[in-house]
Amino acid sequence: MNILVIGSGGREHALCWKIAQSPLIGSLYCAPGNGGIADVATCLDLDVTDHAGVIDFCKSHEIALVVVGPEAPLVAGLADDLEAAGLMVFGPSKGGAQLEGSKGFTKDICAKYGIPTAAYGRFADAVAAKAYVEAQGAPIVVKADGLAAGKGVIIAHTVAEALEAIDTIFGGAFGDAGAEVVVEEFMEGEEASFFALSDGKTTLALATAQDHKAVGDGDTGPNTGGMGAYSPAPIMTDALCAQVMTEIIEPTARAMADMGHPYKGVFFAGLMITKDGPKLIEYNCRFGDPECQVLMTRMDSDLVPLLLACAKGELAGHSINWKDDVALTVVMAANGYPGNYKKGTEIKGVDRASEGTGANIFHAGTRQSDGRLLATGGRVLNVTATGKTVTEAQAKAYAAVKLLDWPEGFCRSDIGWRAVAREKA
Numbered sequence: 001m002n003i004l005v006i007g008s009g010g011r012e013h014a015l016c017w018k019i020a021q022s023p024l025i026g027s028l029y030c031a032p033g034n035g036g037i038a039d040v041a042t043c044l045d046l047d048v049t050d051h052a053g054v055i056d057f058c059k060s061h062e063i064a065l066v067v068v069g070p071e072a073p074l075v076a077g078l079a080d081d082l083e084a085a086g087l088m089v090f091g092p093s094k095g096g097a098q099l100e101g102s103k104g105f106t107k108d109i110c111a112k113y114g115i116p117t118a119a120y121g122r123f124a125d126a127v128a129a130k131a132y133v134e135a136q137g138a139p140i141v142v143k144a145d146g147l148a149a150g151k152g153v154i155i156a157h158t159v160a161e162a163l164e165a166i167d168t169i170f171g172g173a174f175g176d177a178g179a180e181v182v183v184e185e186f187m188e189g190e191e192a193s194f195f196a197l198s199d200g201k202t203t204l205a206l207a208t209a210q211d212h213k214a215v216g217d218g219d220t221g222p223n224t225g226g227m228g229a230y231s232p233a234p235i236m237t238d239a240l241c242a243q244v245m246t247e248i249i250e251p252t253a254r255a256m257a258d259m260g261h262p263y264k265g266v267f268f269a270g271l272m273i274t275k276d277g278p279k280l281i282e283y284n285c286r287f288g289d290p291e292c293q294v295l296m297t298r299m300d301s302d303l304v305p306l307l308l309a310c311a312k313g314e315l316a317g318h319s320i321n322w323k324d325d326v327a328l329t330v331v332m333a334a335n336g337y338p339g340n341y342k343k344g345t346e347i348k349g350v351d352r353a354s355e356g357t358g359a360n361i362f363h364a365g366t367r368q369s370d371g372r373l374l375a376t377g378g379r380v381l382n383v384t385a386t387g388k389t390v391t392e393a394q395a396k397a398y399a400a401v402k403l404l405d406w407p408e409g410f411c412r413s414d415i416g417w418r419a420v421a422r423e424k425a
Contacts, residue, residue: 002027002062003304005041006048006078007069008034010331010364010382011289014296015069015303016041017362022304029061035373036363048073051081058087065090067307068265071147071286075101079264088311092285095261099252099283103182104145106283113251117280118185118272126170129181133162139186143282144169146177151223151338155186189274190418191281192233193291194241196249196269197306199315200262203253204306205245207298207322208233209291210419215338217414224338225379228415230328230390231294234422235273244271244278252283264310293362293382294327328393328416329362329384330401332409337378345408347373347380353403357396359385380409390419 001024005016013036020028020040031054033043047053058066066082068074068091077094091097098105104122109115118141123129133140133156142165144152152174156162162183169178195206211229215221236244249267256263268284268291287295296303300321309315334341347366350373354361362384365377381404385396394416401411 001025001064003029003065003067004058004063005030005067005069006073008032008037009069009289010362010379011287011292012069013037013362013364014293014382015067015287017360018296018299018303019067022302024302024304027061029063034363034376035366035368036361038368048078049076051078054078055082055085055087058082059085064088065308065311067091069286071097071100071284074285075147088308090265090307090311092263092265093261095259096256096263096265097285098261099256100285101147102145102180103143103282104180107182109252109255110280113255115248115251115280116277118187120182120184123181123183124179126166129166129183130163132183133159133166136183136185138162141184141186142166142169143182143184144174144177145180145182146174148174148177149225151225152177153223187272187274187279187281189272190235192236192271192273193229193288194236194244194249194269194271195287195291195295196245196267197310197315198253198263198265198267199310199313200257200264201313202315203245203249203267204315204318204320205241205249206266206320207231207295208236208241209288209294210235211288211291212412212415215412217412218417222338224333226288226290227331227333227412228329229288229290229294230326230393230416230419231291231298232326234390234419240273240278244269248278248280264313289364290329290331290382293329293384297327297360297384297386298323298325323386325386325388326390326393327384327386328390328397329382330397330411330415331364331379332381332383332401332404332406332411333379334365334375334377335408335410341378342408343376345375345406347375347409348405349403350381353383353400356403357385357400359383359397359400361400375406375408389423390416391423394420
């Protein structure tokens with residue numbers, strides 16, 4: 001069967017890498033892809049915002065399944081248009097994608113269905129938002145309601161910081177994503193990422209991960225799209241995973257079905273493990289990036305039948321096998337990220353780093369040009385390794401990083417530090 005993957009990041013490289021291993025695959029395409037995806041799929045110069053053009057390509061190339069990687073096409077309704085044209089899609093409808101497209105939408109669902117989450121207020125103007133902050137005090141969390149590439153969340157440690165954050169968001173720092181603001185209770189605990197598949201009726205737990213959003217060592221500095229991740233998350237016991245399915249994932253699936261948006265795709269729940277149990281921070285309507293890279297590395301089952309089952313509404317009865325090894329990924333980013341950074345710098349040594357350590361290097365912001373690999377984005381490479389422990393996987397990943405030749409790039413030096421500390425305790 002022929003499959004089209006939509007996207008160009010490290011998540012899509014990991015998905016293509018895993019899909020390409022399936023014996024069910026005929027031709028694998030990726031639009032637009034990147035310099036690494038080209039090794040496992042045919043990359044296309046296809047405008048994914050042109051839904052009619054994507055449909056024409058799918059029909060002319062007998063595409064049996066479209067896998068939508070990023071959130072923006074889902075929020076824009078690409079899955080709806082593809083399904084209306086008779087195509088099979090892995091990824092939620094526009095209605096379902098509101099779970100990520102609007103934080104306020106998700107918080108309202110939590111309130112209605114009793115899903116544990118932080119107390120919140122939802123505001124369309126700065127005056128009301130500031131009054132709420134003044135009443136609640138600090139620390140407090142201020143969020144742009146819409147899509148902000150992982151950067152629209154500000155943890156304010158003082159009331160003054162919260163008021164400034166409100167002005168920043170309503171002032172246009174995150175564009176249309178800041179048309180509304182959600183202000184939330186600050187939750188204390190340890191974060192974890194939880195993933196589950198859904199076909200609109202049935203849900204199936206995938207695996208857990210922990211990521212590092214802050215740009216600097218020790219989880220310091222501004223938030224990014226993610227500077228590294230590892231799986232499984234040590235804090236997520238079997239009992240906690242079962243609790244998350246019962247109290248968070250399954251009620252959300254019911255809520256979406258009740259609203260006329262049966263959810264077909266992956267639930268990515270960002271969790272805070274508090275003294276009162278797991279609470280939902282927010283949902284994403286797609287695989288995480290870089291969490292997908294470690295999930296795909298650990299998955300021992302064929303991914304394609306699972307994606308098809310979600311698209312067809314036939315997930316019941318499926319199960320997933322996982323490798324016992326830990327997987328850890330280190331993100332290499334361009335100097336200056338998440339602020340201004342230079343594009344077009346050359347990266348050398350990727351093959352040497354991979355072959356010398358056994359690490360998988362998933363490309364995010366790269367392109368091939370005249371035999372050279374060039375950096376085109378902020379987050380550029382995901383150096384991914386496995387081991388019996390987090391400590392071992394971390395050592396392998398950083399050994400591969402040292403073999404890369406890219407003076408214009410940087411990475412955190414402590415990905416997995418919490419888990420490593422646990423293992424040494």
